[in-house]
Amino acid sequence: MSRRIFSGPFLLFILCGTLIPLGVIAYYGITDRSGSFTLDNILAIASPEHSEALFLALLLALISTVICLLIAFPLGLILKDSRLGKKGFMVFIFILPMWMNFLLRTMAWQVLLERNGIINQLLDLVGLPHLDIINTPAAVVLGMVYDYLPFMVLPIYNALIKIDRHVIEAAYDLGASSPQVLLKVIAPLSLPGIVSGITMVFVPSLTTFAVSNMLGGGKVNLIGNIIEQEFTVSSNWNLGAGLSLVMMIFIVISMALIEKFDKNGEGNVL
């Protein structure tokens, strides 16, 4: 009985940190300024401006997640097999940027990518054409990949190093070639890590407004930016909350899809 006392603080946290704020958002989402019930804030997603922003956010989040995965998985394989004895160090190098403030890192890219930024100055030096991606979706994707890559690398690397070396040897022993081992043994066994990596990159990419603000220069409007503006510039909390609810639904759907995929992968175990 006395053990229940220990769960008290956590229950309080769940109540104050999750349930109450969610309730407030939900309340604002389904009421108008005068406090009466309405679904307008939620249905507002159907307007071209909002649905385009949501679609663009989904698209950019998807692209950056895929790029992160394409970088992180091979990297994990290399780190796992490297016999340099510097495994820990290499991973450390990759997550080092995480120690710096997220906004600062994004701002650094802003400076780098500027029309007369360092990258273009260097390109000038060697006589190559300018890289004009600042204030475009490409720059936003670049920022997302740079900011969230460590969240993909870590879980995948952790899943990969947990695979029993003998299981991989057994696959070779049974006649499998390297691509077959990768496809039939290593990939399915690292799936839990891949799924958490995807989750940890996709969700913040989908909801971000800071990256698109700084690297999109107001020209790349994601659903996150619109929600932020409703809360700050327009002071229309009701519309912001309604759109937030819609986005939350999209995240839940995405997660459910990924979870289902994960279950299929591990389904054989059950």
Next chain:
Amino acid sequence: MALIELIDISKSFDGELVLDEFNLKIEENEFITLLGPSGCGKTTTLRILGGFETPDTGRVMFQGEDITHLEPNKRQINTVFQKYALFPHMNIADNIAFGLKISGKSKEYIKDKVKYALKLVNLSGYEKRSVDSLSGGQQQRIAIARAIVNEPRVLLLDEPLGALDLKLRQEMQYELIRLKNELGITFLYVTHDQEEALTMSDKVVVMNQGYIQQMGTPEEIYNEPENAFVADFIGDSNIIDGVMMEDRVVKICDHIFPCIDEGFGRKTPVDVVIRPEDVIIGRPGEGILDGVVTSNVFIGVHYEMCIEAGGFEWLAQNTVSYPVGAHVSIGVTPENIQIMNKPQSEDEEAMALDE
């Protein structure tokens, strides 16, 4: 021609020599066991055969063909790993079918083969089970089934019973012998358990520090150990300093014992091996030398006693119990005395036999 031949294999890890000019021939349809303490090079030998390690020098021949640098997936050899190494994300049927699917066998063939393999290891009906739901012994049998469905020429087994409890281990030993007889494939077995080696093998290779100490049938290894290491490693034994006075006469603990060994010269210091079950305990004066029982433990079939006699503590096993403190005599029949040359140096102690 031998099925497999290891020629002058040397291998070191981080500057430490694990195998030194190692030579071994494995005949078709043999159950051969590499036996030795951990770090003796037995697992490395197995991994070189499986293709998971490349020797620094030397060659691996398979039916007269050099396979030293052939990748593991191209060898007609399958391995049963120490910790089973089953694929945790697949059910039992998929685990067993892995090799067959890779080699592109038909669905019907695979289904029949999986069924046959499961029957062979006494786990019929386990197709849909998950790896997690199986006990260690069952997982071990699946690992064996997964290897043998591919009809390898050679099955490598790396201490496959090490993680099982005693009773299961003994059951599995008989099962392995049965499998080997039914399948007619060559088994190369690695273990540090001398009982396992003696029970199952046609041929036992005793290894230490990367060298072969002795090679022979289990009877030869047990009854005629060629040096103190083998005698000590295989079963319990009394290894006593002795002097070979002349042919068929050895002096142990200042007492003359008749034996049957010849050709050691005169007054040559030797190691004498006497198995504890060969020590005959009698009333004082009846045997060759007298002593006092210093300990007595019942270990199942018989009592294991230590007898202080002639300045040496003799280990003796007998179905008759002699209480601690009892005055007894010790005797040994000549054919149960095994004489071995003393090693001249540390190096020679580990040295291979001159073949």
